[in-house]
Amino acid sequence: RVLETQIGGDLFERSPRGVQLTRLGETLLRHAQIIENQRAAALSALKAQTTGMEAELRIGVSMKWAMRLVIPDVLVHFSAHPKRPRVTILSGLQSWQMIKELRNGEFDIVLATPTEQDDLTGLTPRFYRRDRQSVVVRKGHVLDHGKPVSLAELAEHDWVRGPPESYFRRFVESLFLTEGRPQPMPLLTIDSSELMLDVIARTDLVGVTTERMMSAQHASALTMLETPAFQERTTAILTRNEDILPAIAEEVIEEIGKGLDAAAQRQ
Numbered sequence: 552r553v554l555e556t557q558i559g560g561d562l563f564e565r566s567p568r569g570v571q572l573t574r575l576g577e578t579l580l581r582h583a584q585i586i587e588n589q590r591a592a593a594l595s596a597l598k599a600q601t602t603g604m605e606a607e608l609r610i611g612v613s614m615k616w617a618m619r620l621v622i623p624d625v626l627v628h629f630s631a632h633p634k635r636p637r638v639t640i641l642s643g644l645q646s647w648q649m650i651k652e653l654r655n656g657e658f659d660i661v662l663a664t665p666t667e668q669d670d671l672t673g674l675t676p677r678f679y680r681r682d683r684q685s686v687v688v689r690k691g692h693v694l695d696h697g698k699p700v701s702l703a704e705l706a707e708h709d710w711v712r713g714p715p716e717s718y719f720r721r722f723v724e725s726l727f728l729t730e731g732r733p734q735p736m737p738l739l740t741i742d743s744s745e746l747m748l749d750v751i752a753r754t755d756l757v758g759v760t761t762e763r764m765m766s767a768q769h770a771s772a773l774t775m776l777e778t779p780a781f782q783e784r785t786t787a788i789l790t791r792n793e794d795i796l797p798a799i800a801e802e803v804i805e806e807i808g809k810g811l812d813a814a815a816q817r818q
Contacts, residue, residue, distance in 0.1 A: 562579060584657075587656075588655070608797060608799070609639045613645055613646040613664065614764065616767035619767050620767060621813075622810070625803070625810055636803070650789065659796055660800065663786075664784040664785060665787055674792060675792055679811045680785075683775070686757060686776045687748075687773050687774065694757070699778070699779075701779070702732050706735050710739075710756060710758065711750055719760070722782050738756060748769050760775070761784055
């Protein structure tokens with residue numbers, strides 16, 4: 552009640568069945584989470600200084616190919632570092648979710664592939680090589696004929712897609728909107744890009760992936776088609792503006808960048 556008086560608005564919608572947050576309440580909760588995460592980070596940094604060791608770094612990685620081709624070398628490098636930084640690697644979320652969690656203070660560094668639809672306000676992105684995203688089928692598929700495919704051809708086949716919020720799902724929607732066509736209904740909806748590629752490689756289903764993701768998994772089994780439109784995904788290392796990170800964070804970011812460059816050269 553005191554907070555509501557200070558703010559001049561309701562934080563909760565109260566009813567006989569209970570309470571739920573208003574938009575003001577949700578905004579306050581987001582800021583409270585950031586403050587709490589910063590408090591924990593400050594305590595960790597202070598404790599690290601008293602022991603002579605580096606504070607913990609929480610790194611979010613959204614791309615499976617980066618978990619295979621980049622992060623292992625980074626972890627090997629820092630496992631032998633004299634300051635022995637405590638690094639926590641978290642994955643399993645899509646890029647847009649990682650970006651949201653970074654803004655909320657759940658991560659210190661995020662490796663993701665934002666698009667123009669993502670709000671990067673308050674974040675510092677360090678961009679690396681672009682990654683092409685397009686439609687993919689198994690090699691030997693009827694659409695794998697070496698020529699550009701039309702939307703009419705694509706609409707004749709069954710699709711596997713990600714959940715509504717996923718970049719792949721958005722791409723499919725925008726692809727068919729270019730010619731005002733209704734998008735095909737997916738036969739399967741899978742929230743794992745890795746599993747999606749496994750299924751595409753073994754069936755006649757059509758899906759979407761990126762070149763780097765395809766190179767890290769089933770490169771010999773999949774073919775990326777030339778379609779009326781494609782999308783470029785830019786790999787980026789993201790941190791929060793004005794964030795006070797441990798001194799070794801810049802070295803970690805540099806090593807991740809080197810790994811990204813090396814992965815690009817291996818393609």
